[in-house]
Amino acid sequence: MLGAIGLDERQESAYRALVALGAAEVTDLAHRLALPETDTERALRRLEQQGLAAQSSARLGRWVAAPPGVALGALLTQQRHELEQAELAAALLAEEYRAEAAEPAVHDLVEVVTGGRAVTHRFAQLQLGATEEVCALVTGRPVVITGQDNAAEENAARRGVLYRVVIEREVLSAPGGLVELTAALGRDERVRVVDRVPTKLVVADRALGMVPLTVHGSDPSALVVHGSGLLESLMGLFEAVWREALPLRLGTGTPGGAPPPVEELAPGPDATDLEILSLLLAGMTDARVAKQLDLGLRTVQRRVKGLMELTGVTTRLQLGWHAYARGWVSRDP
Known part of the structure; x- marks a missing residue:
């Protein structure tokens, strides 16, 4: 999480452990992090450069964590300033580029x-x-x-x-x-x-x-x-x-993902019916639909038959037409 301010995983772990302890010896901190003492000390030196830790003046070899609110706040402020400067530089370069190449050469249009x-x-x-x-x-x-x-x-x-x-x-x-x-x-x-x-x-x-x-x-x-x-x-x-x-509609009540109005739930198809309809209209077979939705083949066929009875049609072609007419599926979600 602190990689944005320049800390790697070891350094972040060392700082978190130091914050939890308040202060610690290199040996104790290395044991807590399950790292060699040389690696632990190297991480602490990096934290010291970032202003996140300091060696105790009262006891040699003991390290103290800097208060996160102050230390991290200062680093984040510096990062924001650097980003603002980078954005400004990018804007100036873009403006310079447009001024120099108002009409780019043909070879610049593709790469x-x-x-x-x-x-x-x-x-x-x-x-x-x-x-x-x-x-x-x-x-x-x-x-x-x-x-x-x-x-x-x-x-x-x-x-x-x-x-x-x-x-x-x-x-x-x-x-x-x-x-x-x-x-x-x-x-x-x-x-x-x-x-x-x-x-x-x-x-x-x-x-x-x-x-x-x-x-x-x-x-x-x-x-x-x-x-x-x-x-x-x-x-x-x-x-x-x-x-x-x-x-395509998968696992949604209406086109676009919004749940269907309450009054449409009773007489209309449920979410599974709509998924089946969408996949059938996309050209999948009953067997493929059953496999993709983890349903039985007979379940898919029974649901399709139920939709045909609901719409009063005798063919699947008619079912597709009625599905569009009733707004169950739409070309423009």
Whole structure:
């Protein structure tokens, strides 16, 4: 937790132990931390440099903790000041860049990123730099980073960045696919499904995009596209796919994640029924739906039959139409 002010795990543990004890000998502190005395003393020296600990003037070899409220407060104030200075410098550099390159050269509008680690880093940067919206087309065959590894997505969504994502149907059947999608929907991300997406794509704030360049058997690489006609075309491609895709609903009462109104609970389907409907409309079979939702096949079929009886229809095609007509599923959550 104190890594933001420059402490590693050992130094933070040493400070916490020293705060709990008030004061301690190096030997006692090393025993408490289960560390060699040399490592413990090195950690204490670092704390001394940060103003978090000091050697006792009354007893040689004894260390005393500085009051956290005062010592940590001073460090945090210094960190804020340094961040403000860095932000100011970044703003000045951005202004200088715009002044020198009001019309950037064509080769500055795109950049090629090569190597799995570099692509992963740039992909995370793109999301962490977003302030309003991230749009993405996702295939069922990740090359560099999977949904579980994409911590930047959770971070950005927590900051209020809107995610609009279109996935291939194959993602629903991938190991852990529904778990990832349920977590995404729980963060109020909007997810839709199509048979196939034309390409992998991510665009942040309609200002910066990223598409893969990787060919089979080569190192992962990607093209980063800055604001330009090419980026507008990529956004146009995303919007076209988005309009044709079907919304996905998992574990929620109504589109968008809000619970259904009380008056709709009795006559309408419950949350499990809505999950089944959503997955069936996404193209999954009864058996696959049963497996993904950890239900019996007969349970799924019985619930579908119950929905057909509720709507007074005789075919599943009619059921899908009535589900849209009654607002159980929607193209615009």
